[in-house]
Amino acid sequence: MNGVPHIQVTDLTYRYEPDAPKALDTINLSVPRGQFVAILGHNGSGKSTLAKLLNGLFLPTEGTVHISGMDTRDDDKIWDIRRTAGMVFQNPDNQLVATEVYDDVAFGLENIGVPPDDMPPRIDEALALTGMSEFKNRAPHLLSGGQKQRVAIAGILAMHPEALILDEATAMLDPQGRKEVLQTVRRLNEEQGITVVWITHFMEEATHAQRVLVMDHGQIAMDGSPREIFAQVDRLRDLRLDVPPMTQLARLLKERDIDIAPDVLNVEELVKEVKRLCPLCLKN
Amino acid sequence: MRDITLGQYYPVDSPIHRLDPRTKIILIFLYIIAVFLVPNLLMYIPVAAYLMLAAWLAKLPFSMLLRSLKPMRILLIITFVLNLFFASGTQKLLQIGGFVLWQEGLLTALTFSLRLILLVTGSSILTLTTAPVTLTDGLERLASPLKVIKFPAHEMAMMMTIALRFIPTLIEEADKIMKAQTARGADFETGNLMARARAMIPLLVPLFISAFRRAGDLAMAMEARCYRGGEGRTRLHKLAYTKRDVLAFLSILLLYAIILLPRML
Ligand SMILES: Nc1ncnc2c1ncn2[C@@H]1O[C@H](COP(=O)(O)OP(=O)(O)OP(=O)(O)O)[C@@H](O)[C@H]1O
Ligand SMILES: [Mg+2]
Numbered sequence: 001m002n003g004v005p006h007i008q009v010t011d012l013t014y015r016y017e018p019d020a021p022k023a024l025d026t027i028n029l030s031v032p033r034g035q036f037v038a039i040l041g042h043n044g045s046g047k048s049t050l051a052k053l054l055n056g057l058f059l060p061t062e063g064t065v066h067i068s069g070m071d072t073r074d075d076d077k078i079w080d081i082r083r084t085a086g087m088v089f090q091n092p093d094n095q096l097v098a099t100e101v102y103d104d105v106a107f108g109l110e111n112i113g114v115p116p117d118d119m120p121p122r123i124d125e126a127l128a129l130t131g132m133s134e135f136k137n138r139a140p141h142l143l144s145g146g147q148k149q150r151v152a153i154a155g156i157l158a159m160h161p162e163a164l165i166l167d168e169a170t171a172m173l174d175p176q177g178r179k180e181v182l183q184t185v186r187r188l189n190e191e192q193g194i195t196v197v198w199i200t201h202f203m204e205e206a207t208h209a210q211r212v213l214v215m216d217h218g219q220i221a222m223d224g225s226p227r228e229i230f231a232q233v234d235r236l237r238d239l240r241l242d243v244p245p246m247t248q249l250a251r252l253l254k255e256r257d258i259d260i261a262p263d264v265l266n267v268e269e270l271v272k273e274v275k276r277l278c279p280l281c282l283k284n
Numbered sequence: 285m286r287d288i289t290l291g292q293y294y295p296v297d298s299p300i301h302r303l304d305p306r307t308k309i310i311l312i313f314l315y316i317i318a319v320f321l322v323p324n325l326l327m328y329i330p331v332a333a334y335l336m337l338a339a340w341l342a343k344l345p346f347s348m349l350l351r352s353l354k355p356m357r358i359l360l361i362i363t364f365v366l367n368l369f370f371a372s373g374t375q376k377l378l379q380i381g382g383f384v385l386w387q388e389g390l391l392t393a394l395t396f397s398l399r400l401i402l403l404v405t406g407s408s409i410l411t412l413t414t415a416p417v418t419l420t421d422g423l424e425r426l427a428s429p430l431k432v433i434k435f436p437a438h439e440m441a442m443m444m445t446i447a448l449r450f451i452p453t454l455i456e457e458a459d460k461i462m463k464a465q466t467a468r469g470a471d472f473e474t475g476n477l478m479a480r481a482r483a484m485i486p487l488l489v490p491l492f493i494s495a496f497r498r499a500g501d502l503a504m505a506m507e508a509r510c511y512r513g514g515e516g517r518t519r520l521h522k523l524a525y526t527k528r529d530v531l532a533f534l535s536i537l538l539l540y541a542i543i544l545l546p547r548m549l
Contacts, residue, residue: 057508079510087508094501097509099417099448106520111510113518123520141452155509 004069006163006195007031007054007085011063014049014218023049025218026063033162036189036196038206038226041215042240047199050215051167054197055085068162083112086156090168092148093141101127101143101151102136108159119158126157129192130184146177150184157188163195164188171201182208203230203244207265214239227263246270292352294412299528300342301413305422307529312410314536319402321540323547325391328398330542334535335406342413352408353401360397367393420444421521431514438514446502454495461490 373388424441
């Protein structure tokens with residue numbers, strides 16, 4: 001498997017109907033194993049469509065999608081692909097199936113035919129990794145949005161995935177829930193080496209990725225590190241996107257002649273800059 | 285409202301709670317037949333005793349059983365009164381003016397009411413002692429031999445599970461929509477039946493639309509989680525008959541023996 005990119009998209013075009021416009025237009029993309037990729041793009045730019053092609057929920061109109069070398073159009077491989085490339089959706093209410101957290105995490109395992117005796121350790125591990133162990137007997141409707149999303153992630157983790165695709169998994173959450181989910185996913189990426197495709201409208205979240213893709217009209221308009229991408233303020237504005245709030249702040253300060261690095265990405269980096277500029281601001 | 289998923293499940297630990305759900309479903313079935321087979325009023329005593337024994341073993345308070353009868357009270361009264369007054373027979377018990385109370389009338393009235401009471405409380409023991417999910421599991425297993433005649437046993441169970449999962453979510457949503465509409469001056473409380481039904485339309489339309497959207501989302505999410513129907517699927521909860529289940533089956537045989545043997549001898 002070494003050497004094969006984890007996700008390989010080649011000349012991918014997708015139309016919802018034969019005569020509909022292209023929702024995706026000749027996309028080429030290669031994601032190495034263990035990378036954390038954020039995908040940005042305005043409404044209707046094709047992010048969700050791409051996500052659904054990555055685990056074979058949709059099949060390419062033209063071109064190919066390979067996951068660990070497996071073609072999503074290969075009928076024999078499709079369940080392997082869906083198992084190893086798990087997907088979390090936007091609405092936390094509409095992806096949990098069972099009436100208890102524990103049973104819901106079991107759902108995927110039941111689907112792939114794991115023997116009943118092997119399930120409990122896998123479920124317990126997945127719940128522990130997402131910090132949901134203490135809620136295992138809760139009914140889903142009694143959980144917060146962030147907790148529901150973590151259950152959804154646990155349901156995928158139990159299947160021992162290699163990639164996680166999250167399509168605006170934080171869009172319907174409050175700030176606390178967003179933080180919970182992002183932290184959980186970052187930890188899984190760092191500690192378990194799981195490849196992450198993180199689709200979002202929050203620029204701040206994208207700053208934590210290793211790589212940022214910006215989509216526009218079904219094409220990949222920008223591809224680079226967060227620092228490279230968010231330095232291009234005008235280009236982003238053309239694509240109807242903002243820069244992250246902390247970057248915006250640093251730029252405004254810079255314009256007012258404060259000697260701050262203009263490429264600050266997130267709160268952690270801003271704190272570092274403030275400490276550098278003003279040692280007196282430090283407590284103790 | 286939030287506890288609706290629990291339905292009327294009474295969560296304590298008892299030998300009856302721990303019976304295999306399949307056993308309980310079959311037993312209730314046999315019990316219902318037994319109630320209909322009872323040959324005379326006297327023989328309702330062992331059936332009632334059997335019921336009380338089960339309720340006692342299940343640690344169900346008597347009030348829970350009575351509560352299960354509450355929705356039936358009108359039907360019970362009607363059954364009793366109709367059978368009492370409109371039967372005719374040979375043995376006069378009482379005559380007031382043109383109205384005659386026949387002994388046969390009293391007997392049928394008692395028989396029918398008792399039957400109804402025993403049926404309702406009996407089946408409520410099943411739902412009181414079995415969690416809805418376990419019940420679904422049991423039904424699926426019991427119905428799975430019918431798959432050979434294309435009966436969708438797995439699909440039926442899956443539908444019940446999803447319904448149980450989403451009923452509270454939809455109730456919450458209905459509540460939210462209702463509050464939003466009330467804030468805009470909608471009135472769900474007053475007016476005659478027609479007016480109230482009409483007031484429900486602005487509630488039901490968005491509720492249905494959202495339910496369909498949820499169904500679409502859920503189908504996609506289930507597919508992403510490798511769901512492909514019942515074929516090749518394993519289950520987390522194993523069902524296994526134990527000695528307890530054997531005892532339960534023997535007990536119902538005993539009940540049949542008590543009811544039927546005197547007639548055969
Ligand atoms: N089910 C569908 N049927 C037909 N066309 C669709 C469907 N879903 C999306 N499209 C079209 O495909 C294009 C890409 O949509 P997509 O949902 O992938 O965008 P997106 O980037 O996820 O947007 P958003 O940020 O709003 O989620 C849009 O032009 C959209 O109108
Ligand atoms: Mg989308």
